[in-house]
Amino acid sequence: MNRCLSVLPLGIFSAVLAAATPLALAATVSHPSPTPAQRIARIQSRLGRLEHRETLLRSKGKTQRLAKVEARVAKLQARVGKLQSK
Numbered sequence: 001m002n003r004c005l006s007v008l009p010l011g012i013f014s015a016v017l018a019a020a021t022p023l024a025l026a027a028t029v030s031h032p033s034p035t036p037a038q039r040i041a042r043i044q045s046r047l048g049r050l051e052h053r054e055t056l057l058r059s060k061g062k063t064q065r066l067a068k069v070e071a072r073v074a075k076l077q078a079r080v081g082k083l084q085s086k
Contacts, residue, residue, distance in 0.1 A: 036083050043080050047073060 034042070050073050057066040 036086060040080055040083050043076050043083070047076050047080070050076070 050069055054066065054069050054073065057069060
């Protein structure tokens with residue numbers, strides 16, 4: 001009797017796991033990748049925020065941080081150019 005009771009929860013757990021695994025895998029696989037237009041919009045939004053930060057850093061005279069922001073802006077602009085040329 002005790003042996004049967006200890007096996008029962010294991011059986012229930014394995015049945016629940018077997019039922020839930022395909023649903024979890026299906027949820028992660030069906031996520032669509034963003035379209036090029038969505039990527040461009042997201043990058044342009046990021047560019048807007050970085051350019052605002054750039055103006056703030058210029059007004060405060062933070063040249064070291066400004067250089068990092070300018071480098072990020074240049075990278076993002078290059079990425080947008082690549083996406084738009086496709």
